[in-house]
Amino acid sequence: MSKLRAIITWFGLAAALSSAVACGGGGEQSSGSGGAGSGLGADAGSGGTGGLSCSDLFADGPPQTYSIEISDSEWQAMDAEFHNLTALESGQDFTVYHPIVMHYGSETVSDAAIKLHGQSSWLQTVMFDANPKMQFDISFSQYNSNGSFHGVSKIVFDMPRGDLTFMHDRLAHRWMRQVGLLAGCSTSARLDINGNYYGLYVLEENINGHVVSEFFPQNPDGDLWKGAEVAETNQETPNWDRLMTFDDAKDLASISAIVDVQGSLTSWGAEALLNDADGYYGGFHNFYIYDQGQAGYLFLPQDTDSTFDWLVQFDLVGSTDHPVYWWYKRAQPAPTPGDKWLPVLSDATWRMRYADAIAALLAQWDVAKIQGWIDTWWQQISSLALSDPHLWTTTDQVAQSPGIAKQEVAARATYLQSFVDCEHGVPGAATDADGDGYLWCDECDDSNPNAHPGAVEICGNMLDDNCDGNVDEGCPSSGTPDVGAM
Numbered sequence: 001m002s003k004l005r006a007i008i009t010w011f012g013l014a015a016a017l018s019s020a021v022a023c024g025g026g027g028e029q030s031s032g033s034g035g036a037g038s039g040l041g042a043d044a045g046s047g048g049t050g051g052l053s054c055s056d057l058f059a060d061g062p063p064q065t066y067s068i069e070i071s072d073s074e075w076q077a078m079d080a081e082f083h084n085l086t087a088l089e090s091g092q093d094f095t096v097y098h099p100i101v102m103h104y105g106s107e108t109v110s111d112a113a114i115k116l117h118g119q120s121s122w123l124q125t126v127m128f129d130a131n132p133k134m135q136f137d138i139s140f141s142q143y144n145s146n147g148s149f150h151g152v153s154k155i156v157f158d159m160p161r162g163d164l165t166f167m168h169d170r171l172a173h174r175w176m177r178q179v180g181l182l183a184g185c186s187t188s189a190r191l192d193i194n195g196n197y198y199g200l201y202v203l204e205e206n207i208n209g210h211v212v213s214e215f216f217p218q219n220p221d222g223d224l225w226k227g228a229e230v231a232e233t234n235q236e237t238p239n240w241d242r243l244m245t246f247d248d249a250k251d252l253a254s255i256s257a258i259v260d261v262q263g264s265l266t267s268w269g270a271e272a273l274l275n276d277a278d279g280y281y282g283g284f285h286n287f288y289i290y291d292q293g294q295a296g297y298l299f300l301p302q303d304t305d306s307t308f309d310w311l312v313q314f315d316l317v318g319s320t321d322h323p324v325y326w327w328y329k330r331a332q333p334a335p336t337p338g339d340k341w342l343p344v345l346s347d348a349t350w351r352m353r354y355a356d357a358i359a360a361l362l363a364q365w366d367v368a369k370i371q372g373w374i375d376t377w378w379q380q381i382s383s384l385a386l387s388d389p390h391l392w393t394t395t396d397q398v399a400q401s402p403g404i405a406k407q408e409v410a411a412r413a414t415y416l417q418s419f420v421d422c423e424h425g426v427p428g429a430a431t432d433a434d435g436d437g438y439l440w441c442d443e444c445d446d447s448n449p450n451a452h453p454g455a456v457e458i459c460g461n462m463l464d465d466n467c468d469g470n471v472d473e474g475c476p477s478s479g480t481p482d483v484g485a486m
């Protein structure tokens with residue numbers, strides 16, 4: 001099951017990867033949300049990020065209900081967009097906002113707007129699910145440029161089918177905000193449409209200039225690029241020349257000249273702890289780069305849905321996915337590392353700094369606390385999750401998933417501590433089982449003496465012998481396997 005699911009999932013991701021669908025107009029300035037709301041649910045920044053606060057929409061209690069009214073004709077139009085996979089895969093931004101009336105408690109917003117949200121997860125649910133589940137953006141400023149609700153101009157109802165716990169983003173965002181990494185506020189929310197329960201979501205703050213300025217108070221006006229492709233801030237005038245310099249940087253010297261490598265190691269270390277399968281750590285498109293000016297582009301996590309238990313449930317690896325050579329034991333076809341990854345992580349000095357960054361993050365990864373979030377939030381959402389009318393899997397699988405996520409929170413930390421200890425040469429941890437001269441933390445396969453960085457790539461063995469992320473590269477593409485040849 002696991003491998004098949006993985007292949008299907010990667011297929012879906014890969015199919016959507018080429019399309020780079022622009023996710024609806026992020027980047028507009030949120031009107032006056034700074035300090036709005038009661039601050040409930042806010043996570044105090046752990047220093048250096050200024051005072052982070054959340055609108056009370058993201059309070060940490062049981063899910064609130066957002067109830068929307070939409071006309072039959074608008075709903076049918078949105079449903080037609082939802083099933084238009086040709087347009088989705090074309091990469092064009094073809095979705096439009098539809099007028100709705102939104103009710104929240106005793107409050108009513110009569111000029112709100114709704115729009116489909118998602119990318120690979122949207123493609124997958126339409127392809128694979130009997131009763132596919134839409135994800136949404138709701139905007140309060142589409143029809144009223146000054147509009148906002150509880151200080152927020154746009155909210156996202158996010159629930160990709162890869163999140164069997166219904167809380168990956170909520171968990172990841174909470175922790176990232178605590179360690180000072182860019183992430184929006186989030187909580188769980190129930191959505192009703194025309195009087196019927198439609199589904200349970202993670203409710204997320206849209207990442208825009210306001211959120212950026214919270215995390216970069218000294219340098220709030222830089223370009224934020226999603227996937228190093230789509231401008232999320234400064235959309236009218238992003239610095240394309242800088243981005244081209246970034247794209248062209250393929251070796252350590254040129255990468256160091258345009259990327260804040262030290263800062264990015266913390267983001268990559270965070271992705272390692274979250275066990276993120278489709279961030280930059282993971283070879284996929286779910287990442288940001290933020291232009292800090294002279295300090296260079298900083299890599300940041302984005303869309304942390306495929307985290308925690310994801311690799312256990314959908315791939316061949318779980319908590320023991322290697323933090324440098326993470327692709328090596330993944331289900332095939334495995335993603336390949338981004339072009340800044342290997343030049344940095346192949347360098348002994350930077351790899352040690354990466355281990356140090358992971359060590360610093362481990363000190364802020366409180367296993368009992370994070371497991372406590374899972375327990376508390378699952379109590380809040382379990383009945384809504386299990387009765388979700390658009391559930392795409394079995395209730396048993398959903399019910400088991402928070403427990404698996406809790407195990408991974410602990411197991412991942414234990415494994416990464418062993419990696420840090422290996423890099424630091426701790427006796428008992430710094431081992432070389434295959435005797436090839438490379439510690440297990442410094443190579444992709446410590447059970448194969450012919451596989452290590454710098455090894456000769458052996459043709460036809462379907463292995464990445466030189467640990468560069470490519471299997472049998474530079475080999476004849478057809479004919480019989482040429483095992484043992486260059």
Ligand SMILES: [Ca+2]
Pocket residue numbers: 431432433434435436437438439440443445446
């Ligand atoms: Ca070895």
Ligand SMILES: [Ca+2]
Pocket residue numbers: 457463464465466467468469470471472473
């Ligand atoms: Ca290779």
Ligand SMILES: [Ca+2]
Pocket residue numbers: 457458459460461462463464465471472473
């Ligand atoms: Ca090979």
